[in-house]
Amino acid sequence: MKKFKPANKIQDLQYFGEFGGVNPSISDSSTYTFLSAKTMFDTFEGNADGCYLYSRHTSPSNLYLGEALAEMEGTETANVTGSGMGAITPVLLQLCNSGDHVVSSRTIYGGTYAFLKNFTPKLNIETSFVDITKLDVVEASIKKNTKILYCESVSNPLLEVADIKALAALAKKYNLKLVVDNTFSPLSITPVQLGADVVIHSLTKFINGSSDTVGGVVCGTQQFIDDLRNVNDGACMLLGSTMDSLRASSILKNMRTLHIRMKQHSKNATFLANRFEADGLKTVYPGLKSHPSHELFKSMMNEEYGFGGMLTIDVGSLDKANELMELMQNKNLGYLAVSLGFYKTLFSAPGTSTSSEISEEEQEEMGLTDGLIRFSIGLDNDIERTYQIMKECMQEVGVLELVS
Numbered sequence: 001m002k003k004f005k006p007a008n009k010i011q012d013l014q015y016f017g018e019f020g021g022v023n024p025s026i027s028d029s030s031t032y033t034f035l036s037a038k039t040m041f042d043t044f045e046g047n048a049d050g051c052y053l054y055s056r057h058t059s060p061s062n063l064y065l066g067e068a069l070a071e072m073e074g075t076e077t078a079n080v081t082g083s084g085m086g087a088i089t090p091v092l093l094q095l096c097n098s099g100d101h102v103v104s105s106r107t108i109y110g111g112t113y114a115f116l117k118n119f120t121p122k123l124n125i126e127t128s129f130v131d132i133t134k135l136d137v138v139e140a141s142i143k144k145n146t147k148i149l150y151c152e153s154v155s156n157p158l159l160e161v162a163d164i165k166a167l168a169a170l171a172k173k174y175n176l177k178l179v180v181d182n183t184f185s186p187l188s189i190t191p192v193q194l195g196a197d198v199v200i201h202s203l204t205k206f207i208n209g210s211s212d213t214v215g216g217v218v219c220g221t222q223q224f225i226d227d228l229r230n231v232n233d234g235a236c237m238l239l240g241s242t243m244d245s246l247r248a249s250s251i252l253k254n255m256r257t258l259h260i261r262m263k264q265h266s267k268n269a270t271f272l273a274n275r276f277e278a279d280g281l282k283t284v285y286p287g288l289k290s291h292p293s294h295e296l297f298k299s300m301m302n303e304e305y306g307f308g309g310m311l312t313i314d315v316g317s318l319d320k321a322n323e324l325m326e327l328m329q330n331k332n333l334g335y336l337a338v339s340l341g342f343y344k345t346l347f348s349a350p351g352t353s354t355s356s357e358i359s360e361e362e363q364e365e366m367g368l369t370d371g372l373i374r375f376s377i378g379l380d381n382d383i384e385r386t387y388q389i390m391k392e393c394m395q396e397v398g399v400l401e402l403v404s
């Protein structure tokens with residue numbers, strides 16, 4: 001891994017367009033010409049630096065974005081993909097063969113959960129889902145054929161915090177790869193600095209920040225990224241989840257303001273979490289002292305970016321959650337929508353949306369209740385005003401009385 005550079009140093013990168021444009025030119029080609037057939041062959045084999053062959057393999061625009069993300073995560077390099085799932089699935093398939101085993105946090109994004117629970121068993125890859133905050137349980141689940149320890153730094157949707165240093169020590173002890181999805185905490189947490197081997201993001205969320213595209217990235221060593229891109233057996237190469245160059249270029253431009261946006265998301269979420277908790281609402285936010293992993297998060301975080309933009313409240317029932325979310329949308333406090341990292345606040349009930357792949361019994365076991373509302377707090381300039389209107393909504397639907 002290269003020497004770590006703080007994430008907001010993205011402005012240290014210099015890319016120019018071929019006519020001196022301050023933004024790199026967008027590669028508007030799916031295929032590339034060669035002056036000699038020999039160079040074409042070498043490029044196909046990955047032996048001709050600076051040459052491009054075909055845009056599913058890679059393109060200048062995708063490389064620029066990948067390098068910016070590698071700078072952010074402190075890894076040697078990165079590979080951008082067509083979606084977050086398009087980053088997660090090839091990593092898991094690259095690191096496991098038939099007969100291998102994964103130890104995964106049980107509170108992860110529903111799509112990742114479904115892939116490990118329902119899809120990879122078809123390839124004879126089994127997963128043990130564990131409470132990632134219980135290191136003894138994690139260790140006890142490791143078997144001879146375990147290859148991966150998988151978690152999210154801050155989990156979707158329960159906002160459990162993974163002890164990345166301790167998990168990295170376990171991974172090292174048993175010769176596993178620690179793969180961390182850092183989608184919920186870009187900039188705030190830098191998993192590789194804490195010992196993770198591979199870091200994944202859904203770029204769809206905070207990093208792009210404008211809810212206009214899906215995208216993903218795998219950040220890791222040059223060797224691992226080369227393996228993923230290998231034309232003969234690389235999972236990114238062969239599964240074909242490639243990002244379009246036009247999108248890569250627009251995500252790169254949005255990413256330049258990520259450090260400013262994350263500070264504002266964190267500031268607003270901290271304000272609301274404190275108020276909600278003081279009002280008697282069951283509130284979960286890593287920045288609250290009441291969060292079981294508050295101190296752990298503090299010990300891992302890059303302080304200036306705060307505790308992130310995600311919080312949850314539990315309003316007791318799905319009906320109440322739906323009533324409240326519809327009212328908040330009517331009052332223009334945000335959108336009743338899945339996803340996260342937008343300038344507007346987004347809210348949804350994960351039990352019936354983004355985590356619906358997880359069975360009801362399992363949801364109950366992990367504490368994912370029907371009345372849980374997940375908020376991705378927006379960039380509101382006047383968060384005090386937002387809070388006042390939210391409070392009125394909560395009073396109108398009887399949520400505050402219900403829980404206090």
Ligand code: PLP
Pocket residue numbers: 083084085086109111152156181183184201202203204214215216339354
């Ligand atoms: N990881 C996390 C934590 C997510 O929340 C999501 C999507 O919600 C994904 C991965 C998947 O990303 P994408 O929708 O870009 O495939």
